[in-house]
Amino acid sequence: MSLDAFPWLIGLSTAIFMLGALGVLIRRNPLVVFMSIELMLNAVNLAFVTFGRFLNSEDGQIFAFMVVVVAASEVVVGLALITTVFRTGRDLDVDDLSEMRE
């Protein structure tokens, strides 16, 4: 792969990251917010791998794996929280859930 692909890959990563960030800020459904966060994480993964490739280093890929692991555990916790909240019968809306008290 030549050096020419580099700006495109970073640009793609940035675009996906911005999409994810916008999703987190705008959407109110916690499930969608989570998906957006995943989007951001994967954008970062892409950036890692890209940089690793162009710097001839494995560190980027290793970090990408780390991020995947953290993202997986985060999703586990997050989904568990969401289902618990859903069971209490409340609307799934991040603005309404800004306070933990009833």
Added chain:
Amino acid sequence: MTNVVLMGGLAGALLLLPVIGCLLNGLLGDRLGRRFVNWVGPGAVALAFVVAVIILVQVVGADSAHKTITVRFWDWINLGPNGLQLGFDVTIDPLTVVMIMVITGVGFLIHVYSVGYMEHDPDVARFFSYMNLFIFSMLLLVLAGDMLWLIVGWALVALSSYLLIGFWWRRPSAVVAARKAFITQVIGDVALVIAAFMILVNLRGQDGRGIFSISLPTVFYNAQFSFAHGSVVITAICILLAVGAFAKSAQFPLHTWLPDAMEGPTPVSALIHAATMVTAGVYLIARFHTLFDLAPIAQGMVACVGMGTALMAGVIALSQVDIKRVIAYSTMSQIGLMIFAVGIGAYTAGMFHFVTHAVFKALLFMAAGNVIHAMNDEQDIRLMGGLGDRMRNTERAFIAGSLALAGIPIFAGWFSKEDILGFGTVAGPAIPALFIVGLIVNVLTGLYAIRLWAVVFRGEPQTARPFQAHEPGRTMLWPVMILGGLSVVLGIVIQWPFQILGFSAHFLSSFMDPVFSSATGVVTEPSTFRGALALAIGTIASLIGVGAAVRIWYEKKPQAQEVVARLPRLLPQLSWHKFYFDELYDAVLVRPSRAAASTARRILEPRVFDGWVRGVTQLFADISIDFRGVETGLIRDYATGMLIFAGVFVAVGYLITR
């Protein structure tokens, strides 16, 4: 080296024992019961006395070059040879040994006496805890080899004195008296601290370089290089030291707290306000004699103040009617004599009188305690009389103490007091006048000592109470009897064997010689003829006082009464009102400061201080209102904030690295 270790261990044990007693009684005494308390309190002091005796034997046995031992327990601040050095030092020398023998010996007897005296008091654990605290503080004061720790002990004895004067804290008068004593003592503390700083700043070594240490041996060794004889600095330092001594020893003009301190339990008066703490001023001046020798002006001031106080207190003691206050004023008077002695450089004479005075004055106080006990806490001597028939042993001891106080031959006080007067004839140009005053003091001492005995123990009972009086129990009687015996023989023991054997100086004097031999300002021993003459004149003066007192108050001769009645009106009035010092201080110090305080409370406090304090809080409250909106509680807003910040961060980083 082993000697240093041994002496260090002994000194440590001496200091720790009362602390252990204090903590045991203070923390557990209430739970473990009265028997435990009564054993631990005097027991700790008894063990301390044993340790003190061992130290005495060690020091007496050491050759004269090794009589002074300084042990450094630990370094506190050590910034090298040219930097500040502070450590916990203990110095043991003959002067210290004399002090610790009296503190623990007389202290032990008074502790035993307290067992009986406080029998009906529910708070006896607290009492013994404070008493042991006092013993510790006093030992720390005299053992300290560094001025820092001397000041710590100095302040701690004031604290324990405060606690014990106010021991019966439900009595408002006791609380007020405790406060008065403490505040007066703090004046002395401050003077002492300033003196310590002045020494620290001005101390120079032989090579002229500054020494940043107030370790006592260092100070004394380098004093000759640091201060010119009679210079302003050394005079100021010595006057400050003297002010500290005056506050502690109840000397004019800081003397008003001592009579009021009689509000405390009687054993406290015997231990703290007669035998030990109030003589700390004498110790201080004797300890710092190297500095005082360089400051003749300060020495003269000390001598004059001492003799003046002796005279004034003697006059006041003549007319007081509270049995303990009479003895308190006599204490003040006798300490005046000691202060005079150390002021003219007769250090051993002053310390000799300290030893005998501790014995007979503790005795007088404890005998007075027996009387007060027998009279159901009545202290007014006008209501007593005729107690001698019902309290024979107490009376005998009291007579021994009174005669020792008056300075009648062969009693302990005679030797020491005439010793002081003997030195008084040879020292300095202004001293002959003071010698005459000393004779007047002798007469006065005989007068008030015998007056007290005659009014309390002789004559007809003035109320019903003396009829029910009886001797107290063993714990209260035995200490009094022991001290009574000592009042008779102590002077002979110390003085005679050595004079008969042909030594000019008495035992105490030759024992303490290594401490004072370096002193340049020590008065020369009076010649035999002069000494004998002073002895004779002084003894005659004492006898005149005693004889006159017997005529006036015991035999109640009409001619004697007439002479008393013909005295100018002013004198009895001044005596009765204690020279109006309380009134003077009230008008000059207490009232103005009260007025200033209440004015400040009314005007300064609400308008000025509260004003700006509230202003500051208001300012921050106003600012915070504007920032409160940021905290919405919505994750969305926080995330936006983070994103904006990250954007700014990236942009700035880009601009910088471009």
